[in-house]
Amino acid sequence: MLSLRPHEEDDAESNLESGLEKPEHAVISTFDLFSIGVGPSSSHTVGPMRAGNIFISDLLELGLLEKVRTIKISLYGSLAATGDHHTPQAILLGLEGSDPETIDTGTISSRYTAIQTNKTLLLGGNHRISYDMERDMLWRWDQVLKTHPNGMRFSVFDEDGDLLATNEYFSVGGGFVVNEKTKVDENLFYKGVDKSSVHGARLHQHVHVVGSSTVVSQASPSNSEQPPYPFKSGDNLLNLTRVHNMTIAQIVYDNERSFGYTDEDIHNKLMRIWATMDDCIRSGVHSRETTLPGRLGLRRRAPMLYRRLMRGFYPGLSIPHSPAIESGSQPVGAIDGPDISLPPSDPCSVTDPAGSFKDLSHTHAARVVGSFDHPILPEPPRKTMIPAMDFLSCYAIAVNEVNASGGRIVTSPTNGAAGVIPAVLKYIIEFVSDDPEKSIKTFLLTAAAIGMLFKRGSTISAAEGGCQAEVGVACSMASAGFAACMGATPETVLQAAEIGIEHNLGLTCDPIDGLVQVPCIERNSLGAVKAVTAAQLSMAADGVYSVTLDEAIEAMRLTAADMSVKYKETSLSTTVKIPLTVPAW
Template identity: 75%
Template sequence: MLALRRLLSPASRAARRSWGGPAQRRWSTQLHAQEDHPAGTPAPAERTLPEHAVISTFDLFSIGVGPSSSHTVGPMRAGKIFINDLKEMGLLEKVKTVKINLYGSLAATGAHHTPQAILLGLEGSDPETIDTGTIPSRYSAILENKALLLNGSHRIDYDMDKDMLWRYDLVLKTHPNGMRFSCFDENGDLLATNEYFSVGGGFVVNEKTQVDENLFYKGVDKKAVHGARLHQSHHVSQIEETGPASGSNGDTTKDHLDSSHPPYPFDTANTLLALTRKHNMTIAQIVHDNEKFFGYTDEEIHRKLMRIWQVMDECIHTGVSSQEKTLPGRLGVRRRAPMLYRRLMRGFYPGIAMPQQQHLASISPGTPTASIASPETVDRTPASGSGSSDALPGRALRTPSRSPLVVGSFNHAILPEPPRKTVIPAMDFLSCYAIAVNEVNAGGGRIVTSPTNGAAGVIPGVLKYILEFVSDDPEKSVKTFLLTAAAVGMLFKRGSTISAAEGGCQAEVGVACSMAAAGFSACMGASPETVLQAAEIGIEHNLGLTCDPIDGLVQVPCIERNSLGAVKAVTAAQLSMASDGVYSVTLDEAIEAMRLTAADMSVKYKETSLSGLATTVKIPLSVPAC
C-alpha cells in the first residue's frame, strides 16, 4: 500500500499551523529536497530502465476524458488515489483543508482542465466512469460555493485562489508533471502530504515507490489489481529460456501463467522479434499470451479489447455528428469533422439502405457497437424552391452555385488555375476519423487514451479505416491491431517516453503514428520484421516534433497533427511492406534517438506553451463568432 507521508511529532504539528500563518507560508513555498531542477533545465540523459517492457495492454489503452492524458486523466486519478489512501488510513473525516501545489509543465500550460480534474478526483470521480457532461457544472459549483465534497461525502471549505498554488517556475526532480497534495485538520495541523507525477498516457507514479510498482495507477485501488501488475522483478537477459517449451502454437500452460514473469518478456524490439521467431508467433499473439499473466482469461481479453474499440468508434461517431460549431476556448476553433464527413458522403443516393457492416461484440452480448451514420441519413434536402423533383425522380439536385472566383491575371503567359476540390478517399477518411476524435477530446469528451489524449485520434482513425475498407474479419482485426500497437507502445514507454512534458509531441503523435503503423501492417499480414520496420518509419519521421499548443489548448496544432499522424502511419506501413526487408535504421535505434532528442529538447517545447506557435500566434482578446 502506498503510504501517505504523515507528520505526527509535536514539533512537526506545532510548526505547521494554519495555512495563512508564517510557518505554513514558508512551507508552501520552500522547495522539497527533490525540487532541485529549475524550470528549463533538461534532465540527465542517463536513467535506470525497467527490466522489461511488458505492461498490460489495458494499462496502455485506457478509457478516460479529454483534453490531456498527462494534465487531465493523470491528475484526476491522483486526486482519487489520495482520497482513497486518506480513507483507508482513517484520516478522511479529520480533514478540514486541502492544499494543492502544481509544478513545472503541469502548472505552466494551464488550459488542460487540470484544476477540474484534480478537484473532481478528490470528490471521488475517476476518468473512466465520470459523466463528462457534468464536469463543467460540478466545477462551477465548487468555485461558487467554495466547498469540496471529499470522496463524495465529506464536505470541506475550498477556495481556489488560496488553496491551489501554481509553481510553473519549479520542476520536481522525478518528472515535469508534478503535484503535491496536503491536508490539514481543524487545528491547522498537517495530517498527510504526498507527491504524484503524471508521466504520460494517464499513468501516475509516486517518487517514494518503485516506478514499476505503479502500473496499478491506471486504476485507483491497488488491492483490486492482480498482483502480477504490481511486481515486475523478472529479467529478460536469457530469452532462450523464456516461454513455453512447445511454443509453436502459442499455448501457455498454467505453470507459466503462475510463474514470476510473463511467458514472453521483452525489453527491446530485437528481443521481441527473437521471441516471434523462436515460438513462431505473431506480435499480437505474444502480447495476448502475456495478458494472461496479468490475470485475464481469453474471454476477458476479447471483451476488454472490444470495449476499447467500442469507445473509440463511439468517439468518432460523436465527432462527425456534433452540432456544436466551435470548440471551447478563446481561440474559437471551428469543428471540421462534421463538414469533412458530409463531404465524403457526396455521391451516395439518399434513401437507399446500405448493407450493414458486421457488428463487433461489445460488453453486453447482442448490443452492437456505435457506427457512423450511413450515407442515407445525411440531410440532402435542397433549399425551398431549389432543384426539381421531376428531373431525376428520387434524386434531389444540389442548389446551383455561382462559378468560383479565379485569382490571377488572364493576361499572362501562365493562366491561373480555377479552384477545384478533389477527394482522395483513403487520406480523407483517415483525416476525418482522426480529427473527429481529437475534436471530442478538445471538448472534454469521452475518449480512449492511446497512448495519450493529445494523440488519441491517430490509432482510432487508422483502425476505423481498416475495419471499413480492408478487413474481412473485424473482430480479429481489432485484436490484432490493438495488441500489436500495444507492443510498440510498451517499447517506447520503457526505452523513451510517452509524455509530451518529457519529449514534446514526438512522444505523443510520433509514438501513436509508430504504433498505428505497426497495427496497420500487422492487419495486412506483414511479418513481425516488417511490422517493426513500419513502426520505425513511423517514429523516425516524427523525431524532434515539438509540443507548443497555442493558448495551452489541445487544439492547434494538435488536432490537425493527428490527421497527419494517421496518414503518415499508413504511408509508413505501405513503405515497410514494399521494401522487401531493406532498411537502414532499426526500431531500437530510433527509440534511443528519440530519447536523446527529448533530453536535448528545450523545456519551452515540452507542453509548456513558452515558445514556438504558442508565442508567435497572437490571440485576440475577443474572437467574433463565425
C-alpha cells in the same frame, strides 16, 4: 505530520539516479496503455484525476480522511503553465472520488462550477471540507519539480491548521501516475488506485526498505505471476516471435492471460476499447456544435468533412446549404471548396467549351486567387478528394475534436494523440478487412506491444519529450498495427513502427493558448496518414532497412533530452506571438 512518501532520505533518490537497471521487461497491460478516459489531455486531465483518487485512497487507508479540514493543491511546471487543459477540474473531481473511465462527462462542468460557487469539496464523495480556489490552489508555473515536468503536490491539514499528510505525484503520460520517491511503485505499470488489488504479474519492480534507505530492485514474482513472454526491446520481442513461432499479437495476448484475464475478458475488453473509439468518431462527425470550447473559438471541421464525403458516395444525400457559402462570406481557409455548392453539371464552369478560362469572380463560387492577364494562369478549382484517405483524416479530426471538448475518448496512448489509432483502425475495418473482429484484436494487441517499448525506452509524455512522444508514438503504434493486419511478418511490423517514429523525430508540442486544438487536431490527421504510408513502405521494402526500432526509440529519447523546454507542452514559444482572435480554421 505524516508524509505519504515512503522515505525522505536522500539515499532513495541516489539509488534511483545511480544507474540501477530499469525493469527487466516492458510488459504492461494492453488495457492500461489503452484506457478509457476524458479529454482533453491524458497528462493534464486523466493522470491528475487519478492522482487525486490515489491520494484520497491513501488517506482512507491511514485513517486520516475524517481529520482533514482543508487541502492545498500545488501545480508545477507544465501542469501550471497550461491550465486550460482542465487540470483543476480533474484534480478536484478525483479528490471527490471520480474515476476517468466512469465519470459522467456531461456533469464535469456543473460539478466544477458548484465547487467554486459553494467553496466546498466532498473528499472521497462523503467528507465535506471548505475549499476556496483562489486560496487553496497554487500555480507554480515557474517551478519544475525534479522528477517530471507534470508535478503536483497535495497537502491536507486538520482543524488546528497542522499538516496531516502530504504527497507529490507526477503525471508521466497516458494517464500513468508515479510518486516522487518510488517513481515506479504507483501506476507506472498499471492504472489502479489500490496497488493491493493489482495482479502481481503487473508489478515488475518493487521498493524494499533496507535500514533507513529505500532501494529499488528487481521483482521476483512467482512463476504463476510472471508473464510468459517478457520483452524489453524490439529485438527481444522479435526473437520471441521466432523462437515460439507466434505473431506479436499472440505474444501480447498470452501475456494478458497471465494478468488474470480470461479469453472472454480479453475479447470483451478489446471490443469495448474499439466500441469507445468508434463511438468517439461517430460523436465527432455528427456533432451539432459548431465551435470548440476555449477562447480560440476554433471551428469544428469533422461534421462538415463527413457530410462532404458522404455526399460523394451517396449523391442523393440531402446536405443543408450554408448561408455563408450562399452569400459568399465563407471564411478564408474553410475546408469546403467551391465545388461544394456547384454540382459537376453546373453551367458556371471555370472553362468554356474551347478550354479558355472564364472570370468567375462575380459568382459566389469563385475562389481563384491570381491574375488572368498573366503568362502563368492560375489553376482552376477542382476536387481533390481521395475517398479512403479523406475518411482517414476525417476520423482522426473527429476524435480529437471530441477530446478537445472534454468528451469520452480512449488514451491511445495519450489524449493528445487519441485520433491516430482509432482513425487507422476504422480505415482498416471500412476499407480493408474481411474479418473486422480479428482485425480489431490483431491491431490493438500489436499496437500495444509497440507502445510498451516506447513507454519503457523513452516516454509517452509531451511535457517530457514533445509531440514526438504523443503523435509520433501513436503513428508508430498505428503503423505496426496496420502492417500486422496486412499479414506482414513481425520483422516488417517492427520496421513499420520504426518508419512511423523516424519521421516524427523532433516534433515539438507547442499548442496555441495551451489548448489541445492547434496544431494538435490537424497533427493527428497527418499522423494517421503517415501511419498507413509507413506500413506500406515497410511492406514494400522486403526486409531491407538500415535503422531498427530500438535505435529509433533511443534516438527519440536523446532528442527529447536535448529539446528546449519551451517546446514541451508549455505553449511558451507561441502564445505571446498569437493574437487572441485567430481564424476559425
